[in-house]
Amino acid sequence: MEADLVAVLRCPVCADGLALDDRTARCPRGHAFDLAKQGYLNLLPAASNGIDGDSAAMVGARTVFLGTGHYGPIRDALILNAELGEDDLVVEVGAGTGYYLAGVLGLSPQRRGIALDVSKYAARRAAKVDPRIASVVCDAWRELPLVDGSAQLMLNVFAPRNAAEMARVLAPTGRLLVVTPNQRHLIELVDVLGMVSVDDEKERRLRQSLEEEFVRTGSEVVEETMALDRTAVEQLVLMTPSARHLNYRELLQRIAVLPEPAIVTLSVTLSTWMRTSSTHQSA
Numbered sequence: 502m503e504a505d506l507v508a509v510l511r512c513p514v515c516a517d518g519l520a521l522d523d524r525t526a527r528c529p530r531g532h533a534f535d536l537a538k539q540g541y542l543n544l545l546p547a548a549s550n551g552i553d554g555d556s557a558a559m560v561g562a563r564t565v566f567l568g569t570g571h572y573g574p575i576r577d578a579l580i581l582n583a584e585l586g587e588d589d590l591v592v593e594v595g596a597g598t599g600y601y602l603a604g605v606l607g608l609s610p611q612r613r614g615i616a617l618d619v620s621k622y623a624a625r626r627a628a629k630v631d632p633r634i635a636s637v638v639c640d641a642w643r644e645l646p647l648v649d650g651s652a653q654l655m656l657n658v659f660a661p662r663n664a665a666e667m668a669r670v671l672a673p674t675g676r677l678l679v680v681t682p683n684q685r686h687l688i689e690l691v692d693v694l695g696m697v698s699v700d701d702e703k704e705r706r707l708r709q710s711l712e713e714e715f716v717r718t719g720s721e722v723v724e725e726t727m728a729l730d731r732t733a734v735e736q737l738v739l740m741t742p743s744a745r746h747l748n749y750r751e752l753l754q755r756i757a758v759l760p761e762p763a764i765v766t767l768s769v770t771l772s773t774w775m776r777t778s779s780t781h782q783s784a
């Protein structure tokens with residue numbers, strides 16, 4: 502983890518700045534956080550212990566599935582909408598393996614990324630995905646361990662959205678890109694495999710909470726047809742919350758009777774948001 506990235510992090514106990522001293526991040530008041538040997542920094546306050554996020558198996562499945570490239574259209578759409586400067590900082594909330602964040606950083610050597618996730622298994626992966634990315638364990642529903650206005654771009658892809666904290670961390674003219682699943686997303690698999698379907702009401706409530714801090718400046722549907730072999734279908738299911746309440750043997754039985762390849766719809770909305778306060782200022 503690079504020292505200049507630690508400078509935009511803040512202490513989860515007292516909110517003072519952090520600086521890297523050998524392999525320990527410290528604030529001026531003496532709160533200290535050791536860098537894990539796998540390269541990530543755990544800034545989860547002790548009170549948050551017990552929130553685990555994605556398991557090792559889910560993160561493993563996500564790594565394999567994203568490696569197939571079937572979600573490449575989502576990554577491409579994020580890259581097209583990123584509009585980054587050469588030395589901008591990008592923060593991804595609920596970053597998982599860091600697949601999207603690394604893509605958005607592109608080839609520019611000066612750009613930096615911070616991957617936030619509550620799962621230490623995800624944090625391990627994100628720590629290795631790109632040397633420009635600092636991987637940090639934190640709870641997205643609490644205060645984010647980042648200084649105010651530090652990110653020029655924030656990403657939130659199928660992840661928890663804490664509007665007030667994302668607005669605090671985003672620079673006044675910064676942008677937030679949010680990817681959410683549409684009801685048609687994976688529709689061919691939802692009923693057949695017993696996956697969790699997209700809850701329209703929940704989506705509406707989440708959008709409302711975002712609208713308290715942000716104004717939407719753009720929205721596009723990313724829709725593709727994926728031809729998935731059985732291994733890809735299995736990894737796709739195992740990387741989602743459905744993995745928690747499906748019986749593995751039964752899942753394999755159901756996958757075994759699917760046509761191969763299975764034709765499956767990818768359908769998500771990519772929306773772009775700016776802080777309400779920044780639009781007021783420029784109005």
Ligand SMILES: C[S@@+](CC[C@H](N)C(=O)[O-])C[C@H]1O[C@@H](n2cnc3c(N)ncnc32)[C@H](O)[C@@H]1O
Pocket residue numbers: 552553554555563594595596597598599600617618619620623639640641642657658659660661741
């Ligand atoms: C559906 S995955 C998406 C991961 C990544 N954005 C992607 O699309 O590949 C949701 C991620 O949010 C993380 N997560 C869940 N609850 C969280 C929380 N309270 N704070 C931070 N991350 C959380 C999970 O560990 C998981 O990595």
Ligand SMILES: [Zn+2]
Pocket residue numbers: 512513514515516517528529530531532
């Ligand atoms: Zn402190």
